[in-house]
Amino acid sequence: MARMKFLCDADRCIECNGCVTACKNEHEVPWGVNRRRVVTLDDGVPGEKSISVACMHCTDAPCAAVCPVDCFYTTDDGIVLHDKDLCIGCGYCLYACPFGAPQFPQKEAFGVRGKMDKCTFCAGGPEEDNSAAEHEKYGRNRVAEGKLPLCAEMCSTKALLAGDGDQVSDIYRERITKRGGRPETWGWDTAYKKGDA
Amino acid sequence: MTSNIIKASRLLALAMVVGITSLSSTGCTQRSEITWHEPGVYKGSDDPLLAKQQDPQHIEALKERFIMGQSDR
Numbered sequence: 033m034a035r036m037k038f039l040c041d042a043d044r045c046i047e048c049n050g051c052v053t054a055c056k057n058e059h060e061v062p063w064g065v066n067r068r069r070v071v072t073l074d075d076g077v078p079g080e081k082s083i084s085v086a087c088m089h090c091t092d093a094p095c096a097a098v099c100p101v102d103c104f105y106t107t108d109d110g111i112v113l114h115d116k117d118l119c120i121g122c123g124y125c126l127y128a129c130p131f132g133a134p135q136f137p138q139k140e141a142f143g144v145r146g147k148m149d150k151c152t153f154c155a156g157g158p159e160e161d162n163s164a165a166e167h168e169k170y171g172r173n174r175v176a177e178g179k180l181p182l183c184a185e186m187c188s189t190k191a192l193l194a195g196d197g198d199q200v201s202d203i204y205r206e207r208i209t210k211r212g213g214r215p216e217t218w219g220w221d222t223a224y225k226k227g228d229a
Numbered sequence: 230m231t232s233n234i235i236k237a238s239r240l241l242a243l244a245m246v247v248g249i250t251s252l253s254s255t256g257c258t259q260r261s262e263i264t265w266h267e268p269g270v271y272k273g274s275d276d277p278l279l280a281k282q283q284d285p286q287h288i289e290a291l292k293e294r295f296i297m298g299q300s301d302r
Contacts, residue, residue: 033282033288034288034291034292101266102266102267102268102269102270102271102272103271103273104271105271105273105276107276107278107279107282108279108282108283109282113276115271115273115274117273117274118272118273155278156276156278157276158273158274158275158276159274160277161277161278161281173278175278175291176277176278176281178287178290178291178294179294180291180294180295180298180299184299185298185299190299190301193299194299195291195292195294195295195299196291196292196295199292199295199296199300203299203300203301206301207301
């Protein structure tokens with residue numbers, strides 16, 4: 033069984049925000065809700081790095097662990113989804129998530145006000161696949177159509193990869209072998225570099 | 230004229246009786262479909278995608294899609 037994963041190659045990301053736009057457009061995500069965003073480290077400084085961040089569909093998802101109504105479920109291929117009919121909009125998942133993935137709409141524009149919204153890996157929710165109810169609450173279900181997340185498929189530099197973890201790691205390993213080293217975006221040099229307080 | 234007034238007052242009385250009866254019986258029924266919470270157990274509706282993910286053709290289609298669209302050229 034495949035294990036679906038996102039990976040953003042920081043050496044390739046050019047901060048074009050194409051992934052953010054693709055996600056917004058595909059799922060008709062309202063203003064104020066960002067299922068995906070691009071974070072830039074050392075913005076404006078030579079050597080800056082950007083990474084595209086959304087729900088990482090954690091294996092042991094902390095959002096699911098803290099949810100008081102257990103509205104989360106994980107599909108067989110590791111996609112973490114939730115049921116908005118059960119969600120009470122408490123916000124515990126936002127505190128637990130290390131990526132800031134859970135979003136809470138401020139207006140009555142996408143699903144019900146106050147219910148949590150997040151990246152679904154373009155796999156919708158528990159409603160009938162690609163039904164009007166599913167589209168209104170969770171956006172389009174591309175996985176049910178045999179497609180992969182649009183953010184990755186739209187990425188012009190192929191920095192953002194989304195698919196079976198084995199296939200994703202094969203591609204990344206090949207790139208690293210060609211480059212002759214891994215990026216120091218999250219490494220020791222970033223965490224303990226000189227000049228930081 | 231008088232019969233109309235009597236008719237209207239009877240209707241009004243009937244409406245009041247129905248209203249008072251329905252108000253007084255509010256909350257007397259018991260909901261049978263209560264979902265009891267159990268820690269760590271998802272009790273929402275079933276996602277039809279889960280069944281689809283077992284289909285080998287669907288799995289293969291996603292793998293081919295990845296190679297076609299995301300592998301380096």
